[in-house]
Amino acid sequence: ENRYQPQEIEPKWQDHWHQSGLDQTGTDTSQPKFYALSMFPYPSGNLHMGHVRNYTITDVIARVKKMQGYRVLHPMGWDAFGLPAENAAIERGIPPAQWTEANITQMKTQLQPLGLSYDWSRELATCRPDYYRWTQWLFLQFFEAGLAYQKEAAVNWDPIDQTVLANEQVDSEGRSWRSGAIVERKLLRQWFLKITDYAEALLQDLETLTGWPERVKLMQANWIGKSTGAYLEFPIVGSEQKIGVFTTRPDTVYGVTYVVLAPEHPLTQTVTTKKQQAKVKKFIESISHESELERTAEDKPKRGLATGGNALNPFTGEEIPIWIADYVLVEYGTGAVMGVPAHDQRDYEFAQQNQLPIKTVIIPANPEVVKLDQAYTESGILINSGEFDGLESPIAKTKIIEFAESQGWGRARIQYRLRDWLISRQRYWGVPIPIIHCPDCGAVPVPDADLPVVLPENVAFTGRGASPLAQLEDWVNVKCPTCGKPAKRETDTMDTFIDSSWYFLRYADARNQEKPFDSALVNDWLPVDQYVGGIEHAILHLLYSRFFTKVLKDRGLINFSEPFQRLLTQGMVQGKTYKNPQTGKYVIPSQVKDPNNPVDPESGIALDVVYEKMSKSKHNGVAPGDVIAKYGADTARMFILFKAPPEKDLEWDDADVEGQFRFLNRVWRLVTGYIEKNPQVQSAHGEWSPDEKKLRRAIHTAIKEVSEDLAQDHQFNTAISELMKLSNALGDAADLITSPIYQEGIKTLLLLLSPFAPHISEELWQQLPNQTLEKSIHLQAWPKVDPTALVADEISLVIQIMGKTRGVIQVPAQAEANDLETYARNSEVGERYLAGQTVKKVIVVPGKLINFVLVN
Ligand code: ANZ
Ligand code: ZN
Numbered sequence: 001e002n003r004y005q006p007q008e009i010e011p012k013w014q015d016h017w018h019q020s021g022l023d024q025t026g027t028d029t030s031q032p033k034f035y036a037l038s039m040f041p042y043p044s045g046n047l048h049m050g051h052v053r054n055y056t057i058t059d060v061i062a063r064v065k066k067m068q069g070y071r072v073l074h075p076m077g078w079d080a081f082g083l084p085a086e087n088a089a090i091e092r093g094i095p096p097a098q099w100t101e102a103n104i105t106q107m108k109t110q111l112q113p114l115g116l117s118y119d120w121s122r123e124l125a126t127c128r129p130d131y132y133r134w135t136q137w138l139f140l141q142f143f144e145a146g147l148a149y150q151k152e153a154a155v156n157w158d159p160i161d162q163t164v165l166a167n168e169q170v171d172s173e174g175r176s177w178r179s180g181a182i183v184e185r186k187l188l189r190q191w192f193l194k195i196t197d198y199a200e201a202l203l204q205d206l207e208t209l210t211g212w213p214e215r216v217k218l219m220q221a222n223w224i225g226k227s228t229g230a231y232l233e234f235p236i237v238g239s240e241q242k243i244g245v246f247t248t249r250p251d252t253v254y255g256v257t258y259v260v261l262a263p264e265h266p267l268t269q270t271v272t273t274k275k276q277q278a279k280v281k282k283f284i285e286s287i288s289h290e291s292e293l294e295r296t297a298e299d300k301p302k303r304g305l306a307t308g309g310n311a312l313n314p315f316t317g318e319e320i321p322i323w324i325a326d327y328v329l330v331e332y333g334t335g336a337v338m339g340v341p342a343h344d345q346r347d348y349e350f351a352q353q354n355q356l357p358i359k360t361v362i363i364p365a366n367p368e369v370v371k372l373d374q375a376y377t378e379s380g381i382l383i384n385s386g387e388f389d390g391l392e393s394p395i396a397k398t399k400i401i402e403f404a405e406s407q408g409w410g411r412a413r414i415q416y417r418l419r420d421w422l423i424s425r426q427r428y429w430g431v432p433i434p435i436i437h438c439p440d441c442g443a444v445p446v447p448d449a450d451l452p453v454v455l456p457e458n459v460a461f462t463g464r465g466a467s468p469l470a471q472l473e474d475w476v477n478v479k480c481p482t483c484g485k486p487a488k489r490e491t492d493t494m495d496t497f498i499d500s501s502w503y504f505l506r507y508a509d510a511r512n513q514e515k516p517f518d519s520a521l522v523n524d525w526l527p528v529d530q531y532v533g534g535i536e537h538a539i540l541h542l543l544y545s546r547f548f549t550k551v552l553k554d555r556g557l558i559n560f561s562e563p564f565q566r567l568l569t570q571g572m573v574q575g576k577t578y579k580n581p582q583t584g585k586y587v588i589p590s591q592v593k594d595p596n597n598p599v600d601p602e603s604g605i606a607l608d609v610v611y612e613k614m615s616k617s618k619h620n621g622v623a624p625g626d627v628i629a630k631y632g633a634d635t636a637r638m639f640i641l642f643k644a645p646p647e648k649d650l651e652w653d654d655a656d657v658e659g660q661f662r663f664l665n666r667v668w669r670l671v672t673g674y675i676e677k678n679p680q681v682q683s684a685h686g687e688w689s690p691d692e693k694k695l696r697r698a699i700h701t702a703i704k705e706v707s708e709d710l711a712q713d714h715q716f717n718t719a720i721s722e723l724m725k726l727s728n729a730l731g732d733a734a735d736l737i738t739s740p741i742y743q744e745g746i747k748t749l750l751l752l753l754s755p756f757a758p759h760i761s762e763e764l765w766q767q768l769p770n771q772t773l774e775k776s777i778h779l780q781a782w783p784k785v786d787p788t789a790l791v792a793d794e795i796s797l798v799i800q801i802m803g804k805t806r807g808v809i810q811v812p813a814q815a816e817a818n819d820l821e822t823y824a825r826n827s828e829v830g831e832r833y834l835a836g837q838t839v840k841k842v843i844v845v846p847g848k849l850i851n852f853v854l855v856n
Contacts, residue, residue: 006632026071039533045103063755126499133452134516190424211566225417246333255361273308430493438480575620634757698729
């Protein structure tokens with residue numbers, strides 16, 4: 001018997017496709033291009049369901065586009081630098097490169113059985129010198145453009161191991177992962193990329209990204225955080241210096257009753273009086289341990305101190321005290337604020353605590369809404385504001401800025417929350433920053449000819465002391481490329497987000513030895529037409545990639561300014577968990593005796609059944625390899641695509657996996673049954689019988705619906721439902737087996753199925769009479785809709801009596817509402833249910849149903 005055996009056919013076709021080069025990138029330049037990209041994985045060594053979902057989605061898109069006549073680029077690679085490899089080196093003595101390459105090999109082995117249509121000839125790994133050579137080259141482009149610079153910034157310092165720690169190496173209590181020491185902050189000179197120069201462009205161009213989820217664009221906009229307002233200066237009494245503040249509410253300037261500096265502000269020392277010096281010093285020290293989050297948390301009391309100094313409000317001529325406080329951040333705006341307690345909630349609370357005056361200068365147009373125990377933070381009408389009294393906030397803002405400008409007190413200002421990108425890492429397993437520090441020439445780029453600066457291999461990993469690179473004297477000490485004097489290499493490596501900020505460009509020309517890429521090739525393939533990945537990258541990775549793209553465009557290396565045309569952020573894959581509601585512990589599913597009535601095997605307490613993101617600690621993971629071994633990759637793919645729309649979370653459900661397996665078995669029997677009967681297909685005879693017409697309509701409806709589901713919002717789930725309908729229609733039309741329509745139906749079913757379940761459809765396609773191996777189903781054209789086939793001669797009309805469905809009749813498609821009523825009344829169903837009844841009302845939904853409302 002000819003059974004569906006995925007374990008046999010899947011490896012066979014994978015081998016065959018590989019040998020025949022089926023998945024190589026399209027080269028026919030007469031075709032439009034399509035670039036389908038999944039976010040490349042970190043090679044942890046372990047492929048999980050989240051990966052499988054991501055790559056399956058992209059694979060279907062790539063396969064459909066190929067059939068629709070596009071030349072497709074669908075590559076894969078490895079985001080291979082990062083901390084875990086270095087931790088493995090510290091803990092187990094395995095060199096990071098070896099650990100990483102072994103993981104890559106293992107994950108490739110795990111990817112192989114999924115039947116993904118990657119062009120592996122373009123594979124890249126960011127940790128290999130043939131890639132990071134160009135990461136270094138690109139860094140030097142930024143350096144040359146003045147977009148890479150050094151300044152002091154705080155790092156996590158482990159005082160016991162005398163080492164810098166990554167954020168991930170500091171636990172939630174602020175302790176080092178290795179030594180357990182309380183981590184300190186330490187200032188180091190580090191490298192930054194000037195992403196703030198591109199803040200406005202990054203914000204503006206979000207509008208052009210029509211193929212992105214609104215939610216992601218909003219997250220990016222909030223991260224960039226544009227505020228419009230004013231820069232105003234308050235002269236320090238008894239000094240020539242002024243305190244500049246950034247405010248979004250210049251209309252409240254008459255209500256300023258004090259000025260606050262961030263404790264770290266450079267003017268703090270200047271304004272502090274002798275009497276306050278000791279206290280201020282102590283305050284600053286105590287603040288240095290708080291994080292930014294703690295300092296600005298809304299529910300936390302604001303801490304502050306008077307400096308003893310005063311400033312002048314130039315608008316009112318009043319002297320006001322200068323304070324320092326933890327809620328003012330040194331990095332934002334000017335690091336100083338004008339305190340307006342009547343109209344800013346934080347200022348209000350601060351003023352209350354410290355008995356500072358509160359002066360109302362804005363009243364609501366509708367005074368009923370005033371609440372006395374909090375700031376009035378809305379717009380309104382100005383009072384107590386001299387010549388600006390009576391103006392509304394928006395107009396007052398403009399007038400006050402104009403006036404300030406005419407007096408030399410300030411000007412309009414736009415402020416972004418986005419900060420420059422700190423890219424220095426004091427670690428080994430990353431791209432070495434290609435800079436040599438010379439005492440005379442300063443920071444000198446490593447000359448092109450000396451790239452890449454290769455990571456040395458004879459390195460000790462102890463987790464203690466300076467970074468491994470900094471400990472290698474031979475490597476560190478070099479001659480200055482400019483003047484030849486003794487100089488030192490930069491020992492910092494780059495943030496791995498840099499590696500992933502340009503990999504999508506490299507795929508267009510992955511084997512280039514002379515340049516990071518050929519511009520013409522990149523300009524041809526990019527932007528990426530469909531990018532697919534997790535929402536966790538909604539901010540940083542996407543923002544950095546957009547930034548790189550814009551800089552490279554300005555450098556003349558590429559001709560487009562946005563890298564990703566369309567973005568799909570796929571939902572999580574969730575597994576079933578059994579959770580003890582009292583302890584919060586997750587019970588291992590195999591220990592739950594009765595899944596219908598799950599109780600904790602120890603305490604007997606009833607367990608909550610909830611779906612959560614798959615993870616080891618929750619015992620709810622499903623290993624891709626296990627599913628494939630049991631059902632095959634085609635079933636796994638079908639299930640993932642069918643169970644939920646791609647953006648939504650997906651609940652893993654064994655019964656539904658079974659369901660997809662059964663569907664593929666049905667397809668198998670349908671098609672092999674057809675092949676075994678080996679029918680003599682009649683030649684087309686122009687005039688189709690009503691049954692043939694009906695089947696033809698089902699076929700073309702499926703083509704239309706599947707094509708639309710795929711074109712619009714990647715509704716794979718409804719597309720698969722259409723495939724099920726078509727397979728049922730063919731099952732019902734067994735009488736037509738010799739009709740050319742039936743043959744068209746079988747072929748269409750396989751063609752439409754092939755992007756989703758590439759192996760079974762190839763196997764059955766090849767078994768069809770007159771197929772040859774050269775004509776892979778994946779090289780066939782996507783079926784076209786014949787609109788004439790969609791026109792129905794007859795439609796099914798549902799008959800309802802009092803809203804209850806009582807039967808279905810066939811009626812002419814063109815019938816009018818009146819006719820429909822006649823057909824319904826005269827039908828068998830109508831006669832049975834309407835006999836002796838009085839009809840009160842008839843409701844007709846044309847083309848669908850008729851409902852008789854009776855008098856009872
Ligand atoms: C006076 C004022 C009056 C303000 C008022 C608000 C309401 P966004 O929108 O986030 O840009 N601010 C400015 N620099 C600050 C800093 N370094 N640390 C903490 N707060 C700072 O916020 C801008 C507002 O945040 C500014 O406008 C300033 O307070 C405060 F009725 O100035 B405002
Ligand atoms: Zn020099």
